[in-house]
Amino acid sequence: MTATVPAAPRVIYQRPARLTDVSTRYCPGCGHGIIHRLVAEVLEDLGVDGRTIAVAPVGCSVFAYEYLGYDWCEAPHGRAPAVATGIRRVRPDAFVLTYQGDGDLAAIGTGEIVHAAARGELITAIFVNNGIYGMTGGQMAPTTLVGQRTTSSPTGRDVRAAGYPVPMTEMLAVLPGVAFAARGSIADPSAIGKTKAYIRKACEAQIRGEGFAVVEVLSNCPVGWGMTAQESIRYLQDVVVQTYPLGVLADRRAGAQSGAARPGTPPGTARHAENRPAGQEA
Amino acid sequence: MTTVPPPVEDPSFSLAGTREPPRRVLMKGNEAIAEAAIQAGCDAYFGYPITPQAELLEWMAKRMPEEGRAFVQAESELGAINMALGAGAAGARVLVSSSGPGVSLMAEAMSYMAGSEVPMVLINVMRGGPGLGSIGPSQSDYFQAVKGHGHGDYRVPVLAPSSLGEAMEMVATAFELAEHYRTPVIILADGIMGQAMEPVEQHYRTPPRQTASWALTGADGREPRVVRSLHLAPEELEEHNAHLQEKFRAIAEHEVRWAGERLDDADLVIVAYGTAARVARTAIARARAAGLRVGLFRPISLWPFPSAELAGVADRTRGLLVVELSAGQMVEDVRLAVAGKVPVAFEGRTGGMVPSPDEVVEALRELDATGSSRRARRVRRRPPIPVSGADHMHPHEPMAEPETGHDALSIFGDDAWMPHWYTVPVPTHPTRNGRGRGHGRNGSAERRRGDEGGTR
Ligand SMILES: Cc1ncc(C[n+]2csc(CCOP(=O)(O)OP(=O)(O)O)c2C)c(N)n1
Ligand code: SF4
């Protein structure tokens, strides 16, 4: 009998270091958890964990700081891009991320996201579009689909009264300050893989100083949509993507084909970081 | 629980290389205050244009990038104040400035900053309200600053300068207070202070930084930090509120500021802050010449209000006259402070009008004669008559002195200069009930446009 020496164990899958080991406050089947994990994996891969300052929204993910072990600043509802701007301008060596819902980014915070994008602010926005105000009980959002029932559109969104869904990421994509804009989804493993690749590109755009980047992630809200988790995933796959097609919406990164990217730190940014050796901070 | 963090130098913000400014120069209020902030170590400024504070933003637009500091002209005051929230949370020394309509938009984030204990200094160069109101000087945002501003149980220190020199020193003090107590601080200036030019002695001070122990820098080799005001569990929020309240008590105990003038022999005392205190000073000189012994009590911290100090002064007088560029706001705190011990009369103008020293003297006479607070709430209503011809003057040309009467700048002294487009109407002949004749430095011409009645 020949003795076999067991090979050294090789880790093929594990919890990202910054994804905290707690049970979340999210409803069963909610997509926020998947998106948190994608963010944690990408930032770890890129090696920016230790210099990340993230901005939490007001929405179901307001507690994101409990689940992702970065430095966090809480922003008033919708103002995360402005808060992130303030952080990035005084700590140009930080990696700055906003994590925002669709009510947060596409309704009350429309002004802040548009102008952060227009300035080409070196921040990355993760935009979780579940087409609804999850946290306040499932009311209609600007992103709610035509005909979709919510607690504040009880007979379905009627375009005569409530207008049409806002294609926020397409609107942002036209701005020259936007280095990268894409829309992914969490509906199935293949979509999740693509979404992770988008998030990675959006983060790299910031690291390389190429401009503002946003990834919209189509997510579900089984509770707000009045569905089971499985039904909500099917709805995402079959219905939601009809209004919000997946894919890259703008790529002006320096390596990309058509580019308006202007790498570098903008004027009006605190200069101190240039002279500061890494790790000198308190 | 540590109410007050110990001062720790933050090595990540270095001011090495800040340009040394000239010592005594003629500067416009807004610009002098802006430069004082830079010299006091301001790392970041965020703003949005609004009269009468726009020059502060313009000065920062030029000087901050020059010094390698952060500057953003935001998309709105919402944007500006939330940028300030982010930069403050990241440990930077942050200044924001605006005027009434913009400050109203900032209320939400101010409440977040108070709750999440983010230091920041907000300068409100007050203009007439409510609503779009006027661009004239005013003190009608006293309630807004002192009584809360945003939602929730909180207070912020409020400082009111009455001269440019004092305003410049105050910016450094405000940064110090903001960082020491981890709180937003408001400086209440007004349109006259922002617009007038005065010769200023430039004695700058750069307080040491105190944010390093908690600021967001990235969680590298330490526990993550979270700057937040959310405490969803009621017990937890109550505990956090108790901590805030203890801090507010410490501020109320240690940070009362006021100045007294000619109080020793005063029978009557004027209580006034900011520009109103300068009107009062002129009025006191005239009243004394006419045989009335009048002193000045000038609150410098509006919150904490110098209540005990004022009550002590009131004990030795026969009455107080509160003078404000408002319909009567601080007067409520004065009445609370003296608790009915002496009569408290009020003299105020609103809408961008400034009370004349003679009006104030008259109010003093009445208080002296009746010893009562019959003038308890007297807000004059008297339209100004613009000086004809002034509209055609070049914006940067000093105005010719008006032929007759009092003018607003006399409260600033001979060296001061006011841009012609800035409306500071002051009645020339105050009358008790008739319509006095007044004049503006220049009617209502809008800056750089010269057309009537526009708004900015
Ligand atoms: C100024 C203000 N208005 C309203 C609210 C109430 N509010 C909290 S969360 C929320 C909607 C969040 O929806 P979304 O951004 O889509 O996030 P989700 O919960 O769906 O993830 C609202 C309206 C608030 N906190 N602040
Ligand atoms: S309400 Fe919707 S978005 Fe919020 S946690 Fe529940 S499922 Fe998720």
Ligand SMILES: [Mg+2]
């Ligand atoms: Mg939502």
